[in-house]
Amino acid sequence: MTTTTTSQIAEASRRGEDVRSDCWVEITLADSGGIDLALTTKVESMYGESTRQLVRDELAALGVTHARVEIEDAGALPFVITARVEAAVRRLGFDVGDGYLVECGPGTDYATQRDRFRRSRLYLPGNEPKFAINAGVHQPDGIILDLEDSVAPPQKDEARLIVRNALRTIDFKGAERMVRINQGDRGLEDLDFIVPHNVHLLLIPKVESAEQVRVVDARTREILHERRINTRVYLMPIVESALGALRAFEIASATDRVVALTIGLEDYTADIGTARTKEAWESFWARSQVVNAARAAGVQPIDSVFSDVADTEGLRRNVLESKSLGFDGMGCIHPRQIAVIHEAFAPADEELAKARRIVEAFEEAQRRGLGVVSLGSKMIDPPVVKRAQRVVRLAEAMGMPRS
Amino acid sequence: MSTKVLDMGIELLENAAGRLVPAEVNGKPATPFQGVRKYKPTGNKTAPPVRSCADYPADGNKVVTGLKTALVNAGLRDGMTISTHHHFRNGDMVGNAIFDAAAAMGVKDLMWFPSASFPCNAPIVDHLDNGVVHHIEGSMNGSLGDYCSRGKMRGMGVLRSHGGRWQAVQDGEVHIDVAVIAAPTADPFGNANGVTGPSACGLLGFALVDSIYADHVIVVTDNLVDFPCLPWQIQGNNVDQVVAMDSIGDPSKIVSGTTQLTKSPDRLLIAEMAAKFVRDAGIMRDGFSFQAGAGGTALGFAIFLREMMKKAGVKARFIRGGSTKYLVEMLEEGLTDYILDGQTFDLDGVRSMRDNPGHQDTSPFTSYNFHGKGCFASMLDATVLGATEVDVDFNANVVTHSDGRLLHGIGGWQNCLAGKCVILPIPSVRDRIPVIVDRVTTLCGPGELVDVVVTERGIAINPWRTDLLEAAKGSDLPIRPIQDIKAEVEALCGGPPAAPKLGEKIVAAVKWVDGTVIDCVRQTGG
Numbered sequence: 001m002t003t004t005t006t007s008q009i010a011e012a013s014r015r016g017e018d019v020r021s022d023c024w025v026e027i028t029l030a031d032s033g034g035i036d037l038a039l040t041t042k043v044e045s046m047y048g049e050s051t052r053q054l055v056r057d058e059l060a061a062l063g064v065t066h067a068r069v070e071i072e073d074a075g076a077l078p079f080v081i082t083a084r085v086e087a088a089v090r091r092l093g094f095d096v097g098d099g100y101l102v103e104c105g106p107g108t109d110y111a112t113q114r115d116r117f118r119r120s121r122l123y124l125p126g127n128e129p130k131f132a133i134n135a136g137v138h139q140p141d142g143i144i145l146d147l148e149d150s151v152a153p154p155q156k157d158e159a160r161l162i163v164r165n166a167l168r169t170i171d172f173k174g175a176e177r178m179v180r181i182n183q184g185d186r187g188l189e190d191l192d193f194i195v196p197h198n199v200h201l202l203l204i205p206k207v208e209s210a211e212q213v214r215v216v217d218a219r220t221r222e223i224l225h226e227r228r229i230n231t232r233v234y235l236m237p238i239v240e241s242a243l244g245a246l247r248a249f250e251i252a253s254a255t256d257r258v259v260a261l262t263i264g265l266e267d268y269t270a271d272i273g274t275a276r277t278k279e280a281w282e283s284f285w286a287r288s289q290v291v292n293a294a295r296a297a298g299v300q301p302i303d304s305v306f307s308d309v310a311d312t313e314g315l316r317r318n319v320l321e322s323k324s325l326g327f328d329g330m331g332c333i334h335p336r337q338i339a340v341i342h343e344a345f346a347p348a349d350e351e352l353a354k355a356r357r358i359v360e361a362f363e364e365a366q367r368r369g370l371g372v373v374s375l376g377s378k379m380i381d382p383p384v385v386k387r388a389q390r391v392v393r394l395a396e397a398m399g400m401p402r403s
Numbered sequence: 404m405s406t407k408v409l410d411m412g413i414e415l416l417e418n419a420a421g422r423l424v425p426a427e428v429n430g431k432p433a434t435p436f437q438g439v440r441k442y443k444p445t446g447n448k449t450a451p452p453v454r455s456c457a458d459y460p461a462d463g464n465k466v467v468t469g470l471k472t473a474l475v476n477a478g479l480r481d482g483m484t485i486s487t488h489h490h491f492r493n494g495d496m497v498g499n500a501i502f503d504a505a506a507a508m509g510v511k512d513l514m515w516f517p518s519a520s521f522p523c524n525a526p527i528v529d530h531l532d533n534g535v536v537h538h539i540e541g542s543m544n545g546s547l548g549d550y551c552s553r554g555k556m557r558g559m560g561v562l563r564s565h566g567g568r569w570q571a572v573q574d575g576e577v578h579i580d581v582a583v584i585a586a587p588t589a590d591p592f593g594n595a596n597g598v599t600g601p602s603a604c605g606l607l608g609f610a611l612v613d614s615i616y617a618d619h620v621i622v623v624t625d626n627l628v629d630f631p632c633l634p635w636q637i638q639g640n641n642v643d644q645v646v647a648m649d650s651i652g653d654p655s656k657i658v659s660g661t662t663q664l665t666k667s668p669d670r671l672l673i674a675e676m677a678a679k680f681v682r683d684a685g686i687m688r689d690g691f692s693f694q695a696g697a698g699g700t701a702l703g704f705a706i707f708l709r710e711m712m713k714k715a716g717v718k719a720r721f722i723r724g725g726s727t728k729y730l731v732e733m734l735e736e737g738l739t740d741y742i743l744d745g746q747t748f749d750l751d752g753v754r755s756m757r758d759n760p761g762h763q764d765t766s767p768f769t770s771y772n773f774h775g776k777g778c779f780a781s782m783l784d785a786t787v788l789g790a791t792e793v794d795v796d797f798n799a800n801v802v803t804h805s806d807g808r809l810l811h812g813i814g815g816w817q818n819c820l821a822g823k824c825v826i827l828p829i830p831s832v833r834d835r836i837p838v839i840v841d842r843v844t845t846l847c848g849p850g851e852l853v854d855v856v857v858t859e860r861g862i863a864i865n866p867w868r869t870d871l872l873e874a875a876k877g878s879d880l881p882i883r884p885i886q887d888i889k890a891e892v893e894a895l896c897g898g899p900p901a902a903p904k905l906g907e908k909i910v911a912a913v914k915w916v917d918g919t920v921i922d923c924v925r926q927t928g929g
Contacts, residue, residue, distance in 0.1 A: 020834055021834050021835065042834060042835075043806075043834070043835050043836060043900070044806070045805070045806040045807070045900075045901065045903045045904055046805060046806065046835075046836065046900030046901055046903075047835060047896070047897060047900060047901070048901075049901065050897060050898065050901070051897075054897070074834065075833075075834025075835040075836065076835065077835055077895055077896060077897070078896075078897040105894055105895070106891075106894055133832075133895070134669050134859055137669070137672060137859045137860055138668065138672060169895070170895070171891070334668065335668035335669075335672070336668055336671060399879060
């Protein structure tokens, strides 16, 4: 690999007592002497030697031949260590191509579907690997590795590597594998690090026009084509402004890749000149607009997050209201919110019983070759059948009893 | 059965668990572990010397001035054994004061026999260095554990369970010369309790055996009341002297205002899965019993189980604590008839023990002692315990970390393994340290007594427990072979961990509940 050294010393991540499952790396280039590696690690007796070998292999692969390398490790997993080392090497100006790709782990290769349930999606800060390791066991419908608001600008480059390696390493246990990219050009650069690594869905922040979605779509298609990857990558634009809300329909129908439309209420309320309240009247119109735009475009309407992690009852009320407005899901910022969201989105007993009667009537009509579905004396329209089917599928997915 | 190997001059024997253990501990012969419920000693219990009322003040006033005076009166001399209890946890001020006084007296080579030590006891390291303390038989945490691990202690550490400590004293394995019992309230006769006073800690059950069997018993209090001090958890008839001090503990570190539930979503998930298991396996039913401590996950378990009990309309007969506000609320809500309490962790626990007849204080004799006519640990329907490591045969370690360092005591852990369903809710990985291993570094609990391992990645049921496997069949919990969970974690961590590099020197012996040696702890580097 070619070396264009622009600086002689670079570090990645941070050091300190509070660091967990992560490591700090500093590389000082030298003219000779090979690799002088100083590793201190909390897991010395268990993984000290294998970690040194890993780092040496990586440095050799990335073209670093003479350097002093200092690592303070607080129990980082191998995918984190290699991401931090690579970040420091990149910061030294090395052209490392695709970088040091860890082998894909078990449980990282499953696919997603356009119309899968998206009741809950758990946001995780992209530069904090410790949250990602066990995210799947909490069983959200989706896990978002965030590169945008939760990552400070100076860490954007290393967060990409953590997210890339997490996608290649962590089994998210069936959750849809999502990444929220940055806005604008930085977001397009993110795609190179994300799209080739079995991401299922990209969240695009602060969308105010269909064009923004099309640009991401085009670049995504290009990368998939270049790499000869056949899997589908879907998009979920986030409306976070008055303009975005007004253009919700054209955003939701911008491209085929869009499967859901969501709203970010912190930024939206700021944009319309007010503050977010628990009652949420200030965003009633925008949320309704998102629901209508999404439904009109044939995609899923997904609500924002509920920020007060300690207020379970408030969350439950919020979800029930979201559901009554027509949303199919919402975001969460803490794993303990997931079960509450799933429970609240579960069909109510009466709703489920009615849906089952409608589905049975529909199947009966199909069997008898009837064009019209009727239940008792009432005629049932196709959209009602579709909704009932969805309710029954949801109940089955949640393991609700048939009684 | 036993093979003999020479190791640094100490004869080693292979015990029934396949571990090499010393044939001799601190100069006394030791019996290797023979298997669960196998070793049955004969003979009589030990007894303290006969005393006469003629030698004690008829007015009942045994108060002397100062701890040092009391130790001088007790005849403290080189090589003796001093015992203390740990009901004051990290707020204890008496343990260190005893050895400061002993140092001032010029006494050397003492054996400290605490029911447990805490980080606040770190200054004892100085007394180990200056020769006042020869060695410690009792749990060693923090800097004491580190000192012992590095092979700096002159004698061998001996780790016993709470029940094993009672057993060792009553069987005459450990002779206590002087017991010093810190008591939140006491009268001049020596009656004492833990339910009142500025240093209230709830009960004094860990000190009961010391009060009965020690040659000489000193009660130390910062709340001296007129006779009679009621309830008399410690009976003055066993007490030689009473010392009043300004302060014996830091109340804020003895009990917390309120025990806090863990905020870790992973630990909460594990606790919830453990509670669901108890529900789904049919263990949660009217009249059942369970044990749960105040550790983050155990506390979470009790809280989740409480909600499930309420929903199902189920009531327990008794709960074994470690009591906390949450257990007290269950008692007050009528979700259990009784709390049988081994130690109180917060102020609600102390209040309830003082005021509620359904909240019973216990001692290791009633709850844990294996050399008695039964103990109630074996009657518990569900028992929730921690562990630093568990292996594919369900053997568990609770005293050392995977790198071999001695960091925890056994507490009531080994005794609780007697429960009908023993559940270890533990994370499968701690900062790249896999918790499920091929072979535990230190064996503390035989796998045949560990029934269920609950991790965030799945629940493993001991294959021996076909009844539990059957009972849990209808549950939607992720029940998996323990090897599967181990493999998944190792894939994440970069392969199985290398075995720790341990020295030859044996720094501590781990006793089983019957006094036999189940394993030993080796020196770790530097």
